[in-house]
Amino acid sequence: MALPPEAAGHAAESSGLRGGSAHKAGQRRDSVVIRFAGDSGDGMQLAGMQFTAESALAGNDIATLPDFPAEIRAPAGTIAGVSGFQVNFSSNEVFTAGDEPTVLVAMNPAALKANLDDVPPNGVIIVDKEAFSEANIKRAGYTSNPLNDHSLDKYQVFQVDVTKLTTTALHDTGLNNRAVFRCRNLFVLGMISWLYQRPIESTVRWLEGRFKKTPDLLNANVKALRAGYNYGETTEMFASSYEVPPARIVPGTYRNITGNTATALGFVAASVRSGRPLFLGSYPITPASDVLHDLASLKNFEVYTFQAEDEIAGVASAIGAAFGGAIAITTTSGPGMNLKAEAVGLAVKTELPLVITDIQRAGPSTGMPTKPEQADLLQAMYGRHGESPIPIIAASTPADCFDCAYEAVRIAIKYMTPVILMTDGQLANGAEPWPLPDANKLPEIKVEFRTDPNGFMPYIRDPETLSRPWAIPGTPGLEHRIGGLSSEDQTGNVSYSPANNELMVRTRARKIAGIAREIPPTTVFGDQNGGDLVVLGWGSTYGSIREAVKQIREKGKSVSHIHLRYLNPLPSDLESQLRKFKKVMVAEMNMGQLLKLVRADYLIDAIGCNKIQGRPFKVSELTSRISRVLEG
């Protein structure tokens, strides 16, 4: 999503392999959506990620959406164990991983069954023929072999002997059957790479890194990859290969990045730029753990990662680190947010800088841990005891997680407050090309510890930001005590004065509300002076909403899009912007949480567009809803 504005003209046209038998060599396609699906042990995520990397290197714009099962290894061959990875690559700007795959790679009957509903008529299905054994067919819940019973007649089905071809290619490697079987994903990757003219050298390099210590496995994987590629070239199975030319992307140097990695890097960048060590206190939880993993390997950046005994200790240790002067963060998902709430209240009261990252997943309770949702917004806003306002920032794309993580740290320090950073499972594991920022041009993050004992009190405030001084242990003459008990203005001494309590509560609220001063003006995609409808969104719905609004606008309709990064405080011009439109629709993956805030804060009679399925909005779902709203 990094095209120059003039290139962002028309919607990506899904075409892929469609066109039946009239294939010629190197046919051109604007945009293709491939979904790799197989057993969770089949390595489909790896194949998908590597294909994405190849496509990014080929200059396409891309967006990805992994779809993991909640079970690590559900029984092989069952629907519960199907793992999927969808990538949309295009010569145009892409906003989503695509509503439906133009190509489905299904490694077994369960993968076929679990994904078939999403494949459009005449879509391409590539299957590992040998995986359609009687047992596997039964395990997937089929009563007859779908490859023979004409149930797939409306699709273009390619049956490839993936297992046999991989085994043959690796017959002289000396690996056992199990190890050979595990190279099937590389064979498929090679085949699909040929089909879409992706060079495989970057994958070979990647394999060399991964199997540095096991040369026999490296050899086998590279062999399988090349075998798949050569199979595509020599066989007549596929009538032609396809070219998806590079997109017109803003000049610069790019890398492919997932939301979780971008989040981790954003924190490290903030730490380096502020000159303070980074401390992450965290308890493993899906889909947040990768931030912990990423940061754990960056110790030479002065990054401390503490895998705590529980969620509470995760945030509590971060509060301790913040008290000591570190850039302190904790990462979690919804259930962990619940557990951290009391400690976050302590950080609000003691006014310590801290970033709490909520990588949302579908709830309630354990819910669907690997699926995205946006139902923690009101928890972030209000999910604490007492009056405890907290700034909230939400990332809208995987790469945007970098900027938002960085911004969250900046605000936390400037205003001496905990900040909640919200992403979700879709952003966390989804990927897109990221124009590499110049580290020296990142916004300044100024850390000024109080050192002067003269006139020092823990709760005297900066007149502009209302933040209190960051006075860290080790500073002579500033010895002081802070705590959760209500405390007196300025001195911070324990106080039960009713008037003082109200003063402190209101002052903290004013401090947070004041952050709105530096929130940039709201940008409207579409009708700058108002129109029939504006779709308001936040977080990972960005791509789907933008694409849907674009498509409807191309039909000449008046629909616009506003997407929020700052959810608390809301931008001060948001109300006036929304009022320019006849109708306001809030699209979000919950039952209407931002909708409630908008209605309550502005008394605007906004309507909701909601989905709670653990799946992102399809563009088609939004376009049909928008059309209906426009019609009346």
Next chain:
Amino acid sequence: MATALSRKDFVSDQEVRWCPGCGDYAILAQVQRIMPEFGIPREKIVFVSGIGCSSRFPYYMNTYGFHTIHGRAPAIATGLKVTRPDLDVWVVTGDGDGLSIGGNHLIHALRRNVDFKILLFNNRIYGLTKGQYSPTSEVGKVTKSTPAGSVDFPFNPITVALGSSATFVCRTVDVEQKHLGEMLKRAHQHRGASFVEILQNCNIFNDGAFNELSDKQIKADHQLVLEHGKPLIFGKNKDKGIRMNVQRAEVVQLGNGVTEKDLVVHDETNLSLAFMLANFEAPLPTPVGVFYATSRPTYDGAMNKQLADAKAKSGTGDLQELLNRGDTWKVN
């Protein structure tokens, strides 16, 4: 370092608000008295506490202090100590704060061996919430929440600490000022998590819980002072000892052929002995002193070493290089 500090340098300007007669006063006085001996500047000292009567402690110390939330002090102190190994960190907690709501943090801080002191004031009752039984209250305890007597089997803080692989475990009594001072010194000397159980009298809700150990008339017959390398002798006339009878400890009267040589000699490095002593019940005396002390790398030390090693190996991280990692491509 500047001029030597005195006790009053550690007295904060806040009015102490424990109930008159509370054992906490004695502990506070001794801590303030002992601090100057450590020769650490006040700004380098941090007291972190949770919630409960004991947890008001930091407000009264003229050092850095953090009165946090119920049970979480060890976790907060861990984050602080790991990132600020230069600080002298003390955790103050109670039997409810440390062993009930915060039990999880306590045991993990001990097993990790984070280099701080944990002072657990054990009064076997909930004081701040006005008199409910605690996880160290004895079975049958009648309180507001257990009118028919508690059916809850209590924790023994020493065995909890030993079972959590703590590297320094001791017990002392609030009014035993000299012994308390010695234990604080030993705890401070130790590198790693030092666990100090301080038996503390709540004169409002559980008065006299440790009378046997604090009443001058009788304490000598009930208190066994542990000293490394010395035989286990107690009693007003120092005439009773602990002897092993096959695999069980028993009290013996010295004389009539029983000599010191027959007695168990205390060895702080013997974990099995520490467990046995910790489980002493009447008629055996209640041991006070250092049950166990061993040396193990600290968590904060090991983590900082990993950071230092990473920097030595790869150099201090270069942000631009980090951002540019992986496969990149140029678009012109």
